[in-house]
Every structure is written in C-alpha cells, then in structure tokens.
Amino acid sequence: MSFKPQHELHQRRFGRNMGVGLSLAAFVVLVLAMTIVKVTSGDFKFPQAQAAEQN
Amino acid sequence: MTDASIQASTLREDEASFGDYFALLKPRVMSLVVFTALVGLLAAPVTVHPVIGFCAILFIAIGGGASGALNMWWDADIDMVMKRTKGRPIPAGKVEPGEAMSLGLALSGMSVIMLALATNVMAGAFLAFTIFFYVVVYTMWLKRATPQNIVIGGAAGAFPPVIGWIAATGTMSVEPWLMFALTFMWTPPHFWALALFMRNDYDDAGVPMLTVTHGRRATRVHILVYTILLALLAVGTAFSGIGGPIYLAVAVVMNALFLLGALKIWRRDEEDSEQDNFKAERSFFKLSLLYLFLHFGAILTEALLKPFGLGGW
Structure with a gap:
C-alpha cells in the first residue's frame, strides 16, 4: 500500500503551525536576551535593595 | 461520520497560510515604520x-502592524470594493474579519506592554496612543467622515520616529517633533497624488477623498500648497540638532524636485492627465517615496557620523 501524496492544504497548515511556533520561540529568546541585558546593566537593583536605599 | 464527511467539514481550500496573517500587518507600511523609528x-x-x-x-513595528490588522478588520467593506485592496486577506476570503480583529488586539496589547518593559512607560504610552489614533480616530472616524482624513490621519504614521526617540531617551525634545512634522506634512501630497490616478477606486468605495468631495482641480492646488509648506519645513530642519550639511544638500535637491513635480501637477488639467495616463502624478507619487526615504536617510547619516566628529553643524 502506498501513502497518498500530502495534500496542499496540509502543507499550508504545517507552514502556519511552523510559523507560529518559530514566532513564539523567537519571542522567548528575545525576552531572555532583554532580561539578561537589563539584569547585567550597571543601574539594575533588586526591589529590596532599592527600597532599603530609599529608607 | 465517514472519513469523507470529516474531510468535507474540516478542509477549506482557501484556508489561510501564515503569510496571509502576516499580510494583515501591512508589511510595506511596517517597513516605513521600522525605518523612521530606527x-x-x-x-x-x-x-x-x-x-x-x-x-x-x-x-514599535508590531504595534504598527497590529493597527494595520485592525484597520483591515474595520475597512473590510471598503477593501472589497477597491481594486488596490481587493487582494487583501479578508476580501479575498482567506481570513475571517474576527480573526483579524483578535490578532490586531492581541498584538496591540503585547507590543505596548513589551515596549514599556523594554524601554520606558512613556514610549509604551505613545505607542498605545498611536494605535488608538490610527484605528479609532483615523480608520473608524475620519476616513469616512471628512476629506481631511489623510491630513489628520497622517499623524499616526508620523509618530514612529517620536516613539523611537522617546524609547532611547525617555524624554521629549523638539527634534523628534521635527521628524514628526516632516512625515505629517509629506503624507497629504503623497496620498492625494495617489488619489488623482486611483480616483475611481475611492469613488466606488464612497471614501470622501479630496478628489471626490472638492474635485481634482482643488486637489492639485492642495498638493502644491502642502508641498511648498513641506519644503520650508524640510529645509528649515537642516538647521536644527538633527540636521547638518549632508541633510541640507539632500533637502535642497529633493525639495526642488518635489516642488517641480507639484507645479507640474498644478499646471495640468484632466485632459493632459488622461492623455498620458497620469504620468506626472504617478512619477510624483514615486518621487514622494524616495523623498521621505532620503530625508530620513540623511538624518540617520548625520547621526551616525557624529561619533567621528563629523555630522551636524
């Protein structure tokens, strides 16, 4: 028994799912990169330290 | 339920691809937003x-794209009639209007919050205001209500450089507003030139463009007046903090060409335009794209040269 060739519609659905997946993965990487930059920048302070400084 | 009936109920030949959803974000407009914000x-x-x-x-680009999706959701009825927009995902039947609205709203919220987190709250607030202005003030209200739609609605397209500046500095000053004014004053002649050679489109859709409400002669006069004001502003910007000799040279050349184009359009009547299929109007429209790109390119060049002791006055 041979498999049927993939319907064009399924290719389109796969492309759509792949697009959404890659977009979400890119978003995660972006948020991670942004967090690293913010945390390692010189003016970053943890909230407790900031509150202690203000008191 | 047989396999055949499942197939029939779940398969839609015109089902949207990822590219169709991306097209909702108006990638061409997004590229202008990216460039001016940068x-x-x-x-x-x-x-x-x-x-x-x-x-x-x-x-900023995603926020601009989100407002494009909301615009396509609201204007689906107009897009269906106009030749220029008939192929968009909603009129083409690939994407449901509700999907476009959901995508637009979700991306609007996400982009505003993320911009505020990445840079500062003021930048996020300005992006939120820009989306509101484009979707509610321009798309829902002015576009169908007044021939000045393009003039006031153009403000939405002029905000990105201001948001970019605020994202960097967290403060406001006069320079980003000069960039705002440049795009704001450029928008009417750009779109009115388009309206001159796409008149039937706007007529059919019932959009009150200046060409439809005040006639083509008045539109030609308006293009000339706005181009003169734009030239004064564009050349004057050369002497501000974002200007310099390179910008001045670009502004003088481009505004001379733009003024010549506007004069040509003003001198022509409908018979002349019909005869050569709106050649002058079409080339003015093309020139307007280059005009904005070169002005912002010159501002960018001046800024990039400053660390080397060059650029600016």
Whole structure:
C-alpha cells in the first residue's frame, strides 16, 4: 500500500503551525536576551535593595 | 461520520497560510515604520544597548502592524470594493474579519506592554496612543467622515520616529517633533497624488477623498500648497540638532524636485492627465517615496557620523 501524496492544504497548515511556533520561540529568546541585558546593566537593583536605599 | 464527511467539514481550500496573517500587518507600511523609528532611535543623543534598541524597533513595528490588522478588520467593506485592496486577506476570503480583529488586539496589547518593559512607560504610552489614533480616530472616524482624513490621519504614521526617540531617551525634545512634522506634512501630497490616478477606486468605495468631495482641480492646488509648506519645513530642519550639511544638500535637491513635480501637477488639467495616463502624478507619487526615504536617510547619516566628529553643524 502506498501513502497518498500530502495534500496542499496540509502543507499550508504545517507552514502556519511552523510559523507560529518559530514566532513564539523567537519571542522567548528575545525576552531572555532583554532580561539578561537589563539584569547585567550597571543601574539594575533588586526591589529590596532599592527600597532599603530609599529608607 | 465517514472519513469523507470529516474531510468535507474540516478542509477549506482557501484556508489561510501564515503569510496571509502576516499580510494583515501591512508589511510595506511596517517597513516605513521600522525605518523612521530606527532613525528616531539612532538620532537621539544617547547610546542604547543594541538588544534593547532591536526590541524597541521590533515592538514599535508590531504595534504598527497590529493597527494595520485592525484597520483591515474595520475597512473590510471598503477593501472589497477597491481594486488596490481587493487582494487583501479578508476580501479575498482567506481570513475571517474576527480573526483579524483578535490578532490586531492581541498584538496591540503585547507590543505596548513589551515596549514599556523594554524601554520606558512613556514610549509604551505613545505607542498605545498611536494605535488608538490610527484605528479609532483615523480608520473608524475620519476616513469616512471628512476629506481631511489623510491630513489628520497622517499623524499616526508620523509618530514612529517620536516613539523611537522617546524609547532611547525617555524624554521629549523638539527634534523628534521635527521628524514628526516632516512625515505629517509629506503624507497629504503623497496620498492625494495617489488619489488623482486611483480616483475611481475611492469613488466606488464612497471614501470622501479630496478628489471626490472638492474635485481634482482643488486637489492639485492642495498638493502644491502642502508641498511648498513641506519644503520650508524640510529645509528649515537642516538647521536644527538633527540636521547638518549632508541633510541640507539632500533637502535642497529633493525639495526642488518635489516642488517641480507639484507645479507640474498644478499646471495640468484632466485632459493632459488622461492623455498620458497620469504620468506626472504617478512619477510624483514615486518621487514622494524616495523623498521621505532620503530625508530620513540623511538624518540617520548625520547621526551616525557624529561619533567621528563629523555630522551636524
């Protein structure tokens, strides 16, 4: 028994799912990169330290 | 239920691809937003971390794209009638209007919050206001109500460099507003030239463009008046903090060409235009794209040369 060739519609659905997946993965990487930059920048302070400084 | 009936109920030949959803974000408009916001960000007199700068531009672009999707959702009835927009995902039947609205709303919220987190709250607030202005003030209200739709609605397209500047500095000054004014004054002649050679489109859709409400002669006069005001502003900007000799040279040449184009359009009547299929109007429209690109390119060049002791006065 041979498999049927993939319907064009399924290719389109796969492309759509792949697009959404890659977009979400890119978003995660972006948020991670942004967090690293913010945390390692010189003016970053943890909230407790900031509150202690203000008191 | 047989396999055949499942197939029939779940398969739609015109089902949207990822590209159709991306098309809802108006990629061409997004590229203009990216470019002008980038110039606003880089022309600011502060250094921004490349990752933060990238995030800022990306979220501004997504915010611009989100407002494009909301515009397509609201204007689906107009897009269906106009030749220029018939192929868009909603009139083409690939995407449901509700999907476009959901995508637009979700991306609007995400882009505003992420821009505020990546840079500062003021930048996020300005992006939120820009989306509101484009979707509610322009798309829902002015576009169908007044021939001045393009003039006031053009403000939405002029905000990106201001947002870019605020994202970098967290403060406001006169320079980003000069970039705003440049885009704001450029928009009417750009769109009115388009309206001159796409008149039937706007007529059919019932959009009160100046060509429809006040006639083509009045539109030609308006193009000339706005181009004169734009030239004064564009050349005057050369002597501000974002200007310099390179910008001045570009502004003088481009505004001379733009004025000549506007004069040509003003002198022509409908018979002349019909005879050569609106050649002057079409070339003025094309020139207007180059005009904006070169002005912002010159501002960017001046800014990039400053660290080397060049650029600016």
